[in-house]
Amino acid sequence: MATVEKSARIAVMAVCLDATSYQAVLHFISGVPGTVMVGNLDHYVGVEREIGRALDLAHIRICFIDYDQNTEEALWTTERLRSEYPDVHSFAVSAYSEPEAIIAAMRAGCAEYLLKPMQHERVLDGLARVVAKQKKQARSGVRGKVITLVGAKGGTGVTSLALHLALELSDQGKRKCLLVDQHLALGDASLYLGMGRHQYSFYELAGNGDRLDEELLKGFLLHHSSGLHLLDSPEAVDAIHGAPPSAVEHTLAFLADTYQFVVVDCPPGLTDGTRACISQSEQVAIVMTAELPSVRNTVRYMEHLSRLGYNSSSIHVVLNRHSKKGPLSDERIEKALGREISLRVPNSYNEVIRAINTGAPITSANKSDFGATIQKWAHELASSAGNNKVKAMAMAAAQSDGGMRAPFSR
Structure with a gap:
């Protein structure tokens, strides 16, 4: 079973999870240092910004979405999260194991599809995959x-x-x-x-x-x-x-x-x-x-x-x-x-x-x-040296004289 690193700083939000599944998630993540449950929203429509704001300061952001109460709205919520907050990782939670249901959730943007009743090992494996993915990106070297x-x-x-x-x-x-x-x-x-x-x-x-x-x-x-x-x-x-x-x-x-x-x-x-x-x-x-x-x-x-x-x-x-x-x-x-x-x-x-x-x-x-x-x-x-983003505090740019100057040097 994969393990989640202590320094992960994971924030978790739930959307319309049934009581049993919500308590299971709480229990599973309680053993993962640096992980906190923010809450369980009771509606689907229009929650993406609320989720984005609630999880804003976390290094890794995960949202468990119940797909059984209203599958259509769950798919819509997943798509909106993927569109507006692409670094929020959606985990679908459902009692249905049909391939069509799984494919629809993954196409909508889910990173994981977890079957009810949720298993401790599957949840932690999903968390570990998300952490490993972000760690790999962080190790990718100096930004181009x-x-x-x-x-x-x-x-x-x-x-x-x-x-x-x-x-x-x-x-x-x-x-x-x-x-x-x-x-x-x-x-x-x-x-x-x-x-x-x-x-x-x-x-x-x-x-x-x-x-x-x-x-x-x-x-x-x-x-x-x-x-x-x-x-x-x-x-x-x-x-x-x-x-x-x-x-x-x-x-x-x-x-x-x-x-x-x-x-x-x-x-x-x-x-x-x-x-x-x-x-x-x-x-x-x-x-x-x-x-x-x-x-x-x-x-x-x-x-x-x-x-x-x-x-x-x-x-x-x-x-x-x-x-x-x-x-x-x-x-x-x-x-x-x-x-x-x-x-x-x-x-x-x-x-x-x-x-x-x-x-x-x-x-x-x-x-x-x-x-x-x-x-x-x-x-x-x-x-040219430096990798600062364009949107930054204004600073004077050194200008060289004559001919075709170094157009993009800093």
């Missing part, structure tokens, strides 16, 4: 860097920059790197890489937050010949539901524990999902072009993120398709922004379009200005 790219408007070339940056980061030092296509539907990253689409998307992975581990992740990944991994966007045109911000944050935190670099390709606009990505990011690139709508939106993005308390030193402006003879001068753009342009990516439009159409990305071996810029960008990211 999450780099989020978002366009000031549509058509600024975010996907192309994101995938080329991810490929270069993966290639330099053969690092473990992941590209996340965060578009709600019909993202282009897999197409640009010349790969077929995956049947599952980033959002479906985020919907399984309570079961996140490396084994589950493997079933969602596309593998590029370069060694880069990709989490695809939904393929369906009407796939617009995405995942709650809390689920996106939880999933990116897990991915950062798994990869050295996670590059996120976001759609234009500061949606809830994009802000969730930014909250988990060490670096954020607002990608713009030299046109007035793009400049205006970039200013608005920076103002909005500043009001939300994001660290301005970690938010950078990338001017894509840069040309010295462009419609707006660099000086005029920087005056409007009130800050320097962090990185200028040369206008290699025909070269990039050719790479997109052939599914053969540009590499540093191509010896192009575009490839050289991406290579230097990746090098600066890999060399």
Whole structure:
């Protein structure tokens, strides 16, 4: 029989457990140091936030849900918990052992399915599995860097920059790197890489937050010949539901524990999902072009993120398709922004379009200005020190002068 470590600090909540089962859980966990029962709620609907608040300070959070009083509402509660509080582990408790009942509970998000009358060994084994899972995640090493790219408007070339940056980061030092296509539907990253689409998307992975581990992740990944991994966007045109911000944050935190670099390709606009990505990011690139709508939106993005308390030193402006003879001068753009342009990516439009159409990305071996810029960008990211999150107390960022400065160093 597995044992639960003394330092686990486990908080337990019950939902609609019958008296016998509730007393059994109380008895079983009484022998586990650092474990406390918070209470037994007498209703299903709308309890997820109450559970989240009650268990908030615990290191490990577990909820026993009785599936016999009202199976439909129990399933709904489990799904809501998985969506809103993915680090709360749901244990289904039921007298029914039919495979259909077990499968339905597990699909809803249950980590364990316990039969009545509950057995001491089964309960402790379930607790031990949860503790072991979190301990493994904590041991996974230094947190990787999450780099989020978002366009000031549509058509600024975010996907192309994101995938080329991810490929270069993966290639330099053969690092473990992941590209996340965060578009709600019909993202282009897999197409640009010349790969077929995956049947599952980033959002479906985020919907399984309570079961996140490396084994589950493997079933969602596309593998590029370069060694880069990709989490695809939904393929369906009407796939617009995405995942709650809390689920996106939880999933990116897990991915950062798994990869050295996670590059996120976001759609234009500061949606809830994009802000969730930014909250988990060490670096954020607002990608713009030299046109007035793009400049205006970039200013608005920076103002909005500043009001939300994001660290301005970690938010950078990338001017894509840069040309010295462009419609707006660099000086005029920087005056409007009130800050320097962090990185200028040369206008290699025909070269990039050719790479997109052939599914053969540009590499540093191509010896192009575009490839050289991406290579230097990746090098600066890999060399920069520190792993602070973007949302932190404002601090002054050291600025270097002249040429193409280290755009993402701190």
